[in-house]
Amino acid sequence: MSGTGGGGSGSSSGSGDEFGRAVARAAVAQALEAAGFDCAHRSAVDAVVDVLLRYITHLGRSAAFHANLAGRALANELDIIQALEEVGNDTDGFAGAAATGRCLVGSGVVRDLMAFVDSKDEVPFARPLPRFPVQRVQPQPSASPAAAAGREAGMRHVPEWLPAFPDPHTYVSTEMWVEPPATKGRVDKVEQVRQRRKAEKSLLSLQRRLAMAGADGFRPAVAVAQDSAEKGKEIQAAGTKRNPFLEPALPPGEKDVSEVDMPPEKKKLSVLEAFAPAIQARTIREVDAGAGLDQNQRSIVPKERAPVHLKLGFEKKPLAAALNSRALDLREDPSFLKEEAKDDKKRRAGMILRASMENPQELPQL
Amino acid sequence: MLGSVVRKIPDELVEHYLGRSGFHCPDLRLTRLVAVATQKFLSDIASDSLQHCKARVAAPIKDNKSKQPKDKRLVLTMDDLSKALREHGVNLKHPEYFADSPSAGMAPSTREE
Numbered sequence: 001m002s003g004t005g006g007g008g009s010g011s012s013s014g015s016g017d018e019f020g021r022a023v024a025r026a027a028v029a030q031a032l033e034a035a036g037f038d039c040a041h042r043s044a045v046d047a048v049v050d051v052l053l054r055y056i057t058h059l060g061r062s063a064a065f066h067a068n069l070a071g072r073a074l075a076n077e078l079d080i081i082q083a084l085e086e087v088g089n090d091t092d093g094f095a096g097a098a099a100t101g102r103c104l105v106g107s108g109v110v111r112d113l114m115a116f117v118d119s120k121d122e123v124p125f126a127r128p129l130p131r132f133p134v135q136r137v138q139p140q141p142s143a144s145p146a147a148a149a150g151r152e153a154g155m156r157h158v159p160e161w162l163p164a165f166p167d168p169h170t171y172v173s174t175e176m177w178v179e180p181p182a183t184k185g186r187v188d189k190v191e192q193v194r195q196r197r198k199a200e201k202s203l204l205s206l207q208r209r210l211a212m213a214g215a216d217g218f219r220p221a222v223a224v225a226q227d228s229a230e231k232g233k234e235i236q237a238a239g240t241k242r243n244p245f246l247e248p249a250l251p252p253g254e255k256d257v258s259e260v261d262m263p264p265e266k267k268k269l270s271v272l273e274a275f276a277p278a279i280q281a282r283t284i285r286e287v288d289a290g291a292g293l294d295q296n297q298r299s300i301v302p303k304e305r306a307p308v309h310l311k312l313g314f315e316k317k318p319l320a321a322a323l324n325s326r327a328l329d330l331r332e333d334p335s336f337l338k339e340e341a342k343d344d345k346k347r348r349a350g351m352i353l354r355a356s357m358e359n360p361q362e363l364p365q366l
Numbered sequence: 367m368l369g370s371v372v373r374k375i376p377d378e379l380v381e382h383y384l385g386r387s388g389f390h391c392p393d394l395r396l397t398r399l400v401a402v403a404t405q406k407f408l409s410d411i412a413s414d415s416l417q418h419c420k421a422r423v424a425a426p427i428k429d430n431k432s433k434q435p436k437d438k439r440l441v442l443t444m445d446d447l448s449k450a451l452r453e454h455g456v457n458l459k460h461p462e463y464f465a466d467s468p469s470a471g472m473a474p475s476t477r478e479e
Contacts, residue, residue, distance in 0.1 A: 034412075059400055061387045
């Protein structure tokens with residue numbers, strides 16, 4: 001076979017199936033030899049191969065199209081006959097092409113084919129042409145093991161020549177990930193710790209608030225609305241407004257104070273405290289006596305609630321509000337001892353009485 | 367009928383290309399049918415091109431020359447093939463010559479200057 005044409009296998013349509021092309025080339029060569037050719041150009045043979053493969057593909061596509069048109073997935077022999085009629089063996093057509101409404105089996109194409117088959121019997125080629133059984137592996141290169149497993153798993157409706165499915169875990173829906181109880185326990189513990197910390201913080205702020213309110217009786221309501229940090233500033237501002245001695249209360253352990261020896265911030269309260277038993281006793285007393293009593297009674301710790309008897313006079317200090325608020329605070333404050341306060345009260349009352357009796361005329365008011 | 371025909375076209379080849387075009391036939395007879403149809407098509411092309419070739423060889427025969435059409439080797443050329451295929455609806459045109467060198471269009475590394 002001499003080949004003088006250019007470009008050995010110069011066709012770009014068969015880029016992937018060189019093996020099929022090789023097999024087809026052998027078949028074409030055989031057919032040409034059977035037809036009577038002695039030799040052929042290589043490019044001519046390749047062209048014939050290309051045309052042949054396109055013919056087979058076209059037949060398959062037309063048959064599949066006719067089958068789908070009829071609503072079937074698998075093709076029928078009638079589909080092939082229809083495809084053959086559509087292709088047309090010759091541009092001249094075939095016998096009986098003009099007649100419509102006829103049975104396809106008796107169509108001219110079939111008759112031509114049968115005639116061809118009959119004529120072929122004259123030249124029996126005893127060549128075992130299925131000599132490439134390996135080609136069965138070729139159309140299923142990537143689908144053999146996994147696809148076979150998939151086919152058996154219940155996807156038999158899928159043709160084998162389709163590529164294999166991905167792994168089942170990629171598309172099979174599984175249950176949602178359930179939280180293990182260990183994590184839940186940890187979450188609960190964290191929640192518990194958080195709540196405990198919150199309770200401790202609120203208790204600490206409450207104690208601080210009470211201490212502040214004890215130092216500054218004018219603003220317990222305002223202190224309730226604020227946390228400890230702001231309350232310290234508030235109290236300090238109030239102290240600078242009214243009294244430089246009014247400082248924010250020290251933390252309980254910071255300064256070592258005895259029960260009786262109070263820091264100077266208690267000075268004012270002692271003054272107010274001194275007036276309470278005086279009012280209670282309903283006796284005439286002096287402001288100076290109160291002042292004197294104040295110095296004597298500087299160490300008095302306001303521990304319990306003082307009975308409030310309001311006497312409207314020209315007292316410059318808002319006594320009632322202070323007494324009321326202080327009474328509230330003292331009631332809430334659980335850390336002070338009640339018995340000691342009672343003893344102090346009695347002592348104070350006695351001293352005031354003595355003082356008032358000494359100077360009965362120096363008190364213009366009351 | 368189909369069993370008696372010697373199949374020049376292997377069944378595997380036909381099945382492979384039918385599968386590529388979406389034609390799935392579990393029936394072997396359908397495959398054989400397509401194979402037979404293809405074989406017929408092939409033989410038609412071959413015979414037509416042979417006729418063209420013989421007509422080409424037989425035309426310039428003169429009595430003086432001892433050129434017998436039978437002794438001359440019958441070569442399938444692109445011209446005969448294109449003429450035969452034109453009747454089947456396939457337009458085949460083969461370029462006469464290439465204006466460029468055979469290494470034109472190849473990668474520079476493989477080109478031999």
